[in-house]
Amino acid sequence: MAMAENERELRTLARTGSDSMRGLRRRPRVAETLIQTFLFICGAISILTTVGIVYELGKESLLFFTRRQWEQTNKPLAEDIEADRTAFEVSTSGKPLPVGELIRIGEEIMRVQLVEGGTVTVERGVRGTTATAHRAGLEIQAAQDVTLVEFFGRTEWNPQIGKFGIWALVNATLITSAVALSVSLPLGLGVAIYLSEYATEKARATLKPIMEVLAGVPTVVYGYFALTFMTPLLRTLLGTRTVEIYNTASAGIVMGILILPLVSSMSEDALSAVPNSLREAAYALGATKLETAIKVVVPAAFSGLTAAVIVAASRAIGETMIVAIAAGAGPNFTFNPFKAAETMTGHIVRISGGDLSYNSLDYNSIFAIGLMLFVMTLTLNIVSQHIVRRFREEYE
Amino acid sequence: MISERKTVIAREPFDPGVRHRNRRAGLWRRVFKAATAVGIVFLAALLVSIVNDAFGYVAIENSIDPAALSPDGTPLAALPKDVLTQILAANVSKGLFRRFEHDHPFEDRTQEDVYGLILEHVVEPKIVAQWTLWDSLTRRRAIAEDVATRFPDAELRFETWLDVAFITSPQSADAARAGVRTAILGSLWTIAIAIVIAFPLGVGAAIYLQEYATENAINRVIQTNITNLAGVPSIIYGMLGLAVFVRALQPLTSGALFGLADPTTANGRTILSAGMTLALLILPLIIINAQEAIKAVPNSLREASFGLGATRWQTIWHHVLPSAMPGILTGTILSISRAVGETAPLVVVGASTYITMDPSGPFSKFTTLPIQIYQWTARPQSVFRNIAAAAIVVLLGLLLSLNAAAILLRNRFSKRAL
Numbered sequence: 001m002a003m004a005e006n007e008r009e010l011r012t013l014a015r016t017g018s019d020s021m022r023g024l025r026r027r028p029r030v031a032e033t034l035i036q037t038f039l040f041i042c043g044a045i046s047i048l049t050t051v052g053i054v055y056e057l058g059k060e061s062l063l064f065f066t067r068r069q070w071e072q073t074n075k076p077l078a079e080d081i082e083a084d085r086t087a088f089e090v091s092t093s094g095k096p097l098p099v100g101e102l103i104r105i106g107e108e109i110m111r112v113q114l115v116e117g118g119t120v121t122v123e124r125g126v127r128g129t130t131a132t133a134h135r136a137g138l139e140i141q142a143a144q145d146v147t148l149v150e151f152f153g154r155t156e157w158n159p160q161i162g163k164f165g166i167w168a169l170v171n172a173t174l175i176t177s178a179v180a181l182s183v184s185l186p187l188g189l190g191v192a193i194y195l196s197e198y199a200t201e202k203a204r205a206t207l208k209p210i211m212e213v214l215a216g217v218p219t220v221v222y223g224y225f226a227l228t229f230m231t232p233l234l235r236t237l238l239g240t241r242t243v244e245i246y247n248t249a250s251a252g253i254v255m256g257i258l259i260l261p262l263v264s265s266m267s268e269d270a271l272s273a274v275p276n277s278l279r280e281a282a283y284a285l286g287a288t289k290l291e292t293a294i295k296v297v298v299p300a301a302f303s304g305l306t307a308a309v310i311v312a313a314s315r316a317i318g319e320t321m322i323v324a325i326a327a328g329a330g331p332n333f334t335f336n337p338f339k340a341a342e343t344m345t346g347h348i349v350r351i352s353g354g355d356l357s358y359n360s361l362d363y364n365s366i367f368a369i370g371l372m373l374f375v376m377t378l379t380l381n382i383v384s385q386h387i388v389r390r391f392r393e394e395y396e
Numbered sequence: 397m398i399s400e401r402k403t404v405i406a407r408e409p410f411d412p413g414v415r416h417r418n419r420r421a422g423l424w425r426r427v428f429k430a431a432t433a434v435g436i437v438f439l440a441a442l443l444v445s446i447v448n449d450a451f452g453y454v455a456i457e458n459s460i461d462p463a464a465l466s467p468d469g470t471p472l473a474a475l476p477k478d479v480l481t482q483i484l485a486a487n488v489s490k491g492l493f494r495r496f497e498h499d500h501p502f503e504d505r506t507q508e509d510v511y512g513l514i515l516e517h518v519v520e521p522k523i524v525a526q527w528t529l530w531d532s533l534t535r536r537r538a539i540a541e542d543v544a545t546r547f548p549d550a551e552l553r554f555e556t557w558l559d560v561a562f563i564t565s566p567q568s569a570d571a572a573r574a575g576v577r578t579a580i581l582g583s584l585w586t587i588a589i590a591i592v593i594a595f596p597l598g599v600g601a602a603i604y605l606q607e608y609a610t611e612n613a614i615n616r617v618i619q620t621n622i623t624n625l626a627g628v629p630s631i632i633y634g635m636l637g638l639a640v641f642v643r644a645l646q647p648l649t650s651g652a653l654f655g656l657a658d659p660t661t662a663n664g665r666t667i668l669s670a671g672m673t674l675a676l677l678i679l680p681l682i683i684i685n686a687q688e689a690i691k692a693v694p695n696s697l698r699e700a701s702f703g704l705g706a707t708r709w710q711t712i713w714h715h716v717l718p719s720a721m722p723g724i725l726t727g728t729i730l731s732i733s734r735a736v737g738e739t740a741p742l743v744v745v746g747a748s749t750y751i752t753m754d755p756s757g758p759f760s761k762f763t764t765l766p767i768q769i770y771q772w773t774a775r776p777q778s779v780f781r782n783i784a785a786a787a788i789v790v791l792l793g794l795l796l797s798l799n800a801a802a803i804l805l806r807n808r809f810s811k812r813a814l
Contacts, residue, residue, distance in 0.1 A: 221791070320629070
């Protein structure tokens with residue numbers, strides 16, 4: 001520590017003529033400690049961000065799953081009932097009432113105990129509501145809870161009629177991501193191998209910036225490109241009857257172009273990290289350039305390449321604007337990539353696009369989707385980091 | 397493989413497979429080259445399709461022929477204000493005319509202003525068809541014939557969607573008059589707020605992690621966390637911004653806390669919320685870039701400084717930061733250009749769909765350039781695609797100048813450092 005500091009101390013000592021040694025002790029540096037604390041807080045803010053994400057997504061998702069929705073049964077009361085009647089006639093139309101579940105008439109909540117033909121026996125005024133008289137013709141609503149089983153078990157997403165099957169959205173996300181990966185992986189690996197194994201210094205110097213430009217184009221521009229260029233192209237090639245105006249294939253292909261630079265630059269980094277001695281050994285054994293690249297360099301860089309693939313998948317799943325513009329607006333469970341379907345991200349953007357009111361079902365539902373999305377991408381990212389750490393080949 | 401080689405050796409001293417292997421190597425070489433070419437072709441297609449839509453012929457149909465309005469045949473634009481006012485009064489309903497008078501008395505209006513009102517409410521030019529630049533250049537005659545048969549009253553004009561008026565005029569429901577001024581200002585405001593928040597925090601965090609942090613559990617968690625945050629989809633940040641900045645911190649972000657907004661109608665969907673959301677989004681990127689830059693500063697510099705008796709902070713402030721600055725700035729500018737193009741988080745945070753007023757401060761409602769592009773692209777009328785293309789050219793120009801600034805800064809600083 002601090003030669004100048006000590007010198008100053010000594011000078012002070014000399015000036016005051018004190019013979020005590022207290023001035024030579026290490027003095028606490030208040031400013032330095034303050035600065036260090038401030039810098040630590042800067043670092044800790046990133047933790048706060050993560051905590052915030054997990055907390056908010058978790059809280060609103062919990063509300064989504066614990067909140068009670070009321071679903072129209074289209075089954076009106078068939079007679080006037082007084083506050084103390086527990087058995088009454090209902091219309092035969094509409095959906096059947098579930099025994100043991102809650103129903104609501106007006107403001108009052110009742111529990112269904114028995115259903116016999118058109119006669120329903122109920123427990124009146126449950127869940128803190130009071131039993132009151134009701135007129136004939138009033139609509140009966142049935143309790144509809146979003147359970148995890150329904151969330152993960154169904155394939156229809158339609159909040160208006162109380163259908164919350166996440167697979168409708170996940171499926172579209174998987175299709176666009178699969179299309180994107182099948183475009184970007186072969187191309188990206190090809191570009192990476194070309195740049196790292198074949199290209200001359202000069203070619204690299206021009207090609208790499210071009211790839212960077214491709215990576216720097218905002219995603220909304222790619223969305224525009226998908227809708228105004230790729231979709232018409234697909235419709236011309238495959239016929240307007242096969243390909244809908246909004247379709248997941250077009251969004252996926254353009255998304256593949258978007259993540260192409262990501263795949264190629266990560267793969268190229270992995271390939272360039274393979275030491276030249278390996279290549280030279282292969283050449284010395286008489287291998288061609290291709291054999292060296294495919295049989296020596298690529299296996300040596302395998303962990304890095306796998307990580308690139310996984311990061312690309314994570315990026316594709318989280319990609320939003322392309323699918324919001326070109327994939328379609330409306331959940332649709334289909335395996336046909338030429339049909340419109342809404343992905344998780346596309347749904348979030350569409351729902352939150354208007355003036356979304358807090359505490360509404362839509363508000364909570366997008367957080368449940370967001371949590372799902374967060375978990376998916378985080379898992380992929382962690383796996384890729386793990387692969388890089390675990391399977392890294394050290395050549396030094 | 398070994399057995400294969402044995403047979404080969406048995407037949408001939410030299411491997412006859414060499415030619416075949418070389419041919420295959422050559423083929424794949426071409427395949428790899430083609431993959432690279434495809435990337436470039438896509439980039440070219442992207443740019444061409446945008447430029448193709450940003451210019452081209454349009455057919456415009458007027459409700460009333462402007463020449464018929466003019467009393468003596470002089471063009472409307474050249475008429476004096478009082479004549480124009482009479483024309484306007486004669487052709488719109490009394491109620492509408494009174495509303496104009498009420499909004500802004502005709503005595504105070506300029507001649508251009510009245511002319512604009514006539515165009516908007518009397519002449520009502522409507523774009524009935526438009527063509528791409530390619531078509532306009534190659535099929536000029538066919539287009540002219542097409543217009544003559546389909547829209548006999550229409551006037552064919554070459555429209556440059558991207559012009560000065562497009563950049564300087566505010567948004568409008570009419571594609572022909574819509575501009576991106578509001579959006580550009582909104583983008584600049586949100587980015588400025590994001591930089592003010594994220595730059596000090598990010599550089600501070602990077603300094604802490606590179607210069608102070610010892611190898612312990614907390615610091616490892618921070619480091620892993622930053623890496624993971626960089627991979628979180630941007631839309632998740634939008635949801636965080638919606639829940640925290642827009643909703644929970646509404647008194648702060650709407651300005652109600654400072655008495656700038658009425659607490660009953662206060663709304664957190666403001667420029668401040670958007671800027672803070674973008675700040676969180678680019679924070680991990682800035683940290684990672686700044687860390688790389690600080691890591692690249694040679695240790696001898698630090699040791700020399702310590703050796704002369706400087707404290708840790710003195711060493712960082714006077715020696716490490718100045719030599720890491722070009723790298724930090726370059727990384728920051730690249731992060732900013734990412735933020736400029738972000739759309740999804742801002743849509744979720746609650747960008748306004750339609751505002752014509754310039755943002756007046758951090759508590760204004762906002763729209764940004766990418767959001768404007770998104771909304772125009774999503775419209776069903778194809779004429780909005782043209783102005784979306786023009787807005788994309790503006791956005792790409794903005795990004796290009798940011799990147800150029802990054803390169804310039806890097807060159808300037810690296811010269812000084814040497």
